Amino acid sequence: MLIQLAKALTGVTIIATASRPESRAWVEQLGADVVVDHTDLDVARSILKAAPGGVDFVFTAQSKGRIPLFTKVVRPFGQIVAIDDERDLDFYALKDKAISWHWEFMFARPRHGWNLEAQHDLLTRVSKLIDAGRIRTTLAQTFAPLNATSLREAHALVETGHVAGKVVVAEDA
Structure with missing residues (x-):
């Protein structure tokens, strides 16, 4: 879903990762501009080939073992958003580039009663994108x-x- 949202709402170049032909086709259909094979022994090289200066934003659903990759491909002051529950990550490795780490948890607002109207607004915006055929x-x-x-x-x-x-x-x- 993130690929579609990023494509519909931003002007960023989307570099997705996939290894199997059907996975590559899937992310391309969703709007990825570039697809790199995450099983490549030097996936950082592939990412940097697509984005020679590095990337400003990373979304990760699987953080375990990927901090070294992120430190190679994320530019100084870049941002990483994670949705997994991985523990014991070495965030200190990100300090040298002042890379920010953000957690996304879709139930945080309702769980904590925090700005529920904003959750309503987000869902309304997504429904309009669906109705307009911009995301599926x-x-x-x-x-x-x-x-x-x-x-x-x-x-x-x-x-x-x-x-x-x-x-x-x-x-x-």
Whole structure:
């Protein structure tokens, strides 16, 4: 979803990572300008080839072990946004470039009763982008009906680590 939002709301060049042909096709369809293979032993070189001076912004869903990569490719005063729950990250490595680390947690506002109107405004803005056809669902596969068999099948698929898009278990397909 972030690729689509960045494409619709900013002018940044989007460098996505993917290794499999179907994953590459997926992120390209969502709007990535450049796709690099994250399994490449020197992925930093590939990123810097696409952005010779480095990047200002990074979004990561998987932070573990990636701080050294970020220190190579993020410019001084760049920003990183993470959504995972990785612990024991070496943030000190980011200090030399004054790189900022931000956590995004979609339930932070409602959980803490903080500026709930802003959450409403964000969701309204997203709904307008959907209505205008500027962003679309990332739903890839639906399992139905809502029962133990469907849950096991969906979970097994997600556990492979090779799913492009979201997997949903629902009462009806």
